[in-house]
Amino acid sequence: MIVIAPHSLTTEDLTIRFGGHSAVNAVSCGFSPGELTVIVGPNGAGKTTYFNLISGQLPPSEGRIFKGDLDITRLSPSARAKAGIGRAFQLTSLFPRLSVLENVRLAVQARAGLGPRLLQKVSRFTQTWEAADRHLEATRLTDVAYLPAAALSHGDQRKLEVALLLAMQPDIFMFDEPTAGMSVDEAPLILELIENIRKDGAKTILLVEHKMDVVRALADRIIVLHNGELVADGKPDDVIALPIVREIYLGIPAEDVA
Amino acid sequence: MSGVPEMANAGAAGRSVAALRRTSGQVVLHLILAGIFLCLALAPFLFGDVRSQQVAARICVFIVLVASYDLLIGYTGIVSFAHTMFFGFGAYGAAMTLRAWGPGWDAILIGGAAGVLAAFVLAALIGLLSLRVKAIFFAMVTLAAASVMMVLASQLSDLTGGEDGITYRVPGLLKPATKLLTDADGKVVRLFGVALNGKIAAYYFVFLSCLVLFGVMLRIVASPLGTVLQAIRENELRAEAIGYRVVAYRTAVFCLAAVLAALAGIVWAVWLKYTGPDTALSFAIMIDVLLMVVIGGMGTMTGAVIGVTVMSLAQYYLKDLMQAGADATAALPLIPDLLNPDRWLLWLGILFILLVYFFPAGIAGTLLKKDR
Numbered sequence: 001m002i003v004i005a006p007h008s009l010t011t012e013d014l015t016i017r018f019g020g021h022s023a024v025n026a027v028s029c030g031f032s033p034g035e036l037t038v039i040v041g042p043n044g045a046g047k048t049t050y051f052n053l054i055s056g057q058l059p060p061s062e063g064r065i066f067k068g069d070l071d072i073t074r075l076s077p078s079a080r081a082k083a084g085i086g087r088a089f090q091l092t093s094l095f096p097r098l099s100v101l102e103n104v105r106l107a108v109q110a111r112a113g114l115g116p117r118l119l120q121k122v123s124r125f126t127q128t129w130e131a132a133d134r135h136l137e138a139t140r141l142t143d144v145a146y147l148p149a150a151a152l153s154h155g156d157q158r159k160l161e162v163a164l165l166l167a168m169q170p171d172i173f174m175f176d177e178p179t180a181g182m183s184v185d186e187a188p189l190i191l192e193l194i195e196n197i198r199k200d201g202a203k204t205i206l207l208v209e210h211k212m213d214v215v216r217a218l219a220d221r222i223i224v225l226h227n228g229e230l231v232a233d234g235k236p237d238d239v240i241a242l243p244i245v246r247e248i249y250l251g252i253p254a255e256d257v258a
Numbered sequence: 259m260s261g262v263p264e265m266a267n268a269g270a271a272g273r274s275v276a277a278l279r280r281t282s283g284q285v286v287l288h289l290i291l292a293g294i295f296l297c298l299a300l301a302p303f304l305f306g307d308v309r310s311q312q313v314a315a316r317i318c319v320f321i322v323l324v325a326s327y328d329l330l331i332g333y334t335g336i337v338s339f340a341h342t343m344f345f346g347f348g349a350y351g352a353a354m355t356l357r358a359w360g361p362g363w364d365a366i367l368i369g370g371a372a373g374v375l376a377a378f379v380l381a382a383l384i385g386l387l388s389l390r391v392k393a394i395f396f397a398m399v400t401l402a403a404a405s406v407m408m409v410l411a412s413q414l415s416d417l418t419g420g421e422d423g424i425t426y427r428v429p430g431l432l433k434p435a436t437k438l439l440t441d442a443d444g445k446v447v448r449l450f451g452v453a454l455n456g457k458i459a460a461y462y463f464v465f466l467s468c469l470v471l472f473g474v475m476l477r478i479v480a481s482p483l484g485t486v487l488q489a490i491r492e493n494e495l496r497a498e499a500i501g502y503r504v505v506a507y508r509t510a511v512f513c514l515a516a517v518l519a520a521l522a523g524i525v526w527a528v529w530l531k532y533t534g535p536d537t538a539l540s541f542a543i544m545i546d547v548l549l550m551v552v553i554g555g556m557g558t559m560t561g562a563v564i565g566v567t568v569m570s571l572a573q574y575y576l577k578d579l580m581q582a583g584a585d586a587t588a589a590l591p592l593i594p595d596l597l598n599p600d601r602w603l604l605w606l607g608i609l610f611i612l613l614v615y616f617f618p619a620g621i622a623g624t625l626l627k628k629d630r
């Protein structure tokens with residue numbers, strides 16, 4: 001019998017319908033601190049939509065979302081960010097004409113609650129700059145700190161996407177295919193960063209990832225979404241061995257496995 | 259914040275060194291700005307005639323008006339057509355009180371404050387009710403509000419003077435007849451041949467008020483809030499996702515810009531000693547503001563200075579220049595005809611097209627982008 005840690009994030013019957021189509025359908029699931037959950041599922045399964053519901057970009061049709069005991073279902077995305085829910089986007093979403101450093105500093109500044117200061121110069125907030133510098137170093141973006149985000153290579157933009165999430169210092173980290181389109185020598189850095197967050201032990205990590213080797217290497221737990229429904233949930237080896245997973249995710253017909 | 263001052267200083271110094279590596283575009287821009295600043299600061303001594311002082315005062319006031327509009331359109335990406343309405347609130351507030359109470363600083367202060375407050379409240383209402391919706395819808399709401407205000411101003415003629423506007427007197431200090439300094443004979447003291455009278459006081463009232471207001475705006479865009487505004491312009495979704503309440507920031511900057519515009523309106527009313535639809539409310543002013551912000555460069559603040567200066571000089575002096583050109587070329591065929599001052603709007607249009615063509619990001623914006 002495993003002692004179940006109190007969940008840091010819970011979704012209850014979470015559902016969203018677009019027209020008649022349920023992109024996420026009655027998903028009930030809890031996530032615990034220190035746990036890295038990989039979410040897998042074929043294209044269009046509803047993984048990104050599930051993230052959008054949790055971080056507030058989309059309002060659910062039904063169901064509720066809790067951060068710890070706090071019901072956040074009706075909170076705005078910014079309020080959820082302040083409550084400690086952070087996410088990186090599958091489609092890179094940056095501030096294109098601002099410098100890389102400014103991009104990260106904005107996230108640091110939001111976390112520190114300095115946004116409304118209007119009569120002090122940004123240069124005065126040295127701790128903000130130093131924190132931003134640290135996150136740039138961690139994501140190896142120091143060399144391009146003064147370039148506009150739009151001028152970065154695809155790989156560097158993906159890194160900046162992650163740097164913004166790190167700079168938010170949330171309790172809940174949601175990564176949506178963070179290494180997609182990255183070169184083979186860039187991806188390990190991101191995975192190492194995620195691994196470091198896990199080592200902290202107090203953070204909850206949700207990761208959407210397609211690459212099976214990555215999934216095996218990182219996951220404490222795998223959940224499988226299919227047509228918006230939660231179809232499997234468990235330890236990596238167990239889930240990967242499930243016939244339904246082999247069939248829907250790896251494309252191997254169930255009878256071949258059986 | 260008092261952690262390690264030495265390190266903190268080193269960090270700040272490092273950053274200002276990075277900021278000091280100026281490109282040639284930046285150098286040119288700063289030279290132009292310094293030139294404009296000197297001309298405005300010394301305008302009464304450099305240009306003696308009444309008309310030049312009028313141009314200089316207009317440039318000062320419009321720099322504040324256009325810069326406050328740049329906070330909206332250039333920094334935050336909010337399109338509003340109600341900016342002259344807020345300008346008008348300040349101007350009419352001061353004007354109506356000056357007429358009712360007679361010339362006095364109390365009238366300017368109380369009437370101006372009432373105008374500023376009205377601008378703030380209306381901006382907050384418009385902002386809260388409609389900044390959540392699509393940008394185009396918001397722009398329409400501001401257009402509607404501004405039109406309603408125009409109609410109100412012309413209908414409530416007992417208060418506003420209707421289409422004729424209001425004339426009034428200003429505090430004694432600012433009257434041309436006032437002697438600021440007198441010599442032993444009781445005559446006004448002259449400095450570099452310029453009489454130190456109330457006209458000078460009025461100009462420096464305008465210049466210094468506008469300098470302070472522009473300084474406040476420079477500080478705002480260099481503040482944490484300034485970066486948040488740009489973040490909202492660049493990517494609203496991500497700004498919200500990292501924890502900024504976009505609607506609240508939008509509403510706040512809309513109110514802030516409205517208040518700044520209203521303050522500029524007060525200064526303008528005091529300088530002109532007349533306030534009417536044509537000086538403080540009309541859509542023609544709104545169009546001027548839009549052109550100035552585009553010509554100067556959106557999202558730059560300094561663009562306001564350049565846009566306003568270029569456009570005001572053109573509006574006031576292009577006709578003279580053309581007359582001179584027509585006279586000089588009188589012997590030639592066709593050319594004097596083209597340069598006929600009656601065609602000045604045509605040439606103004608050509609000037610705009612050329613400016614937009616050669617400075618697609620505005621004069622300041624394009625200079626700032628230029629490498630080395």
Ligand SMILES: Nc1ncnc2c1ncn2[C@@H]1O[C@H](COP(=O)(O)OP(=O)(O)OP(=O)(O)O)[C@@H](O)[C@H]1O
Pocket residue numbers: 018023041042043044045046047048049050090
């Ligand atoms: N805003 C929206 N309006 C209408 N339909 C939507 C919307 N967002 C998502 N969908 C639909 O919901 C379904 C799930 O999409 P989602 O992006 O969540 O899939 P995913 O699992 O992230 O896929 P991928 O692996 O390709 O990223 C898709 O059929 C998509 O077309």
Ligand SMILES: [Mg+2]
Pocket residue numbers: 047048049090176
């Ligand atoms: Mg997706």
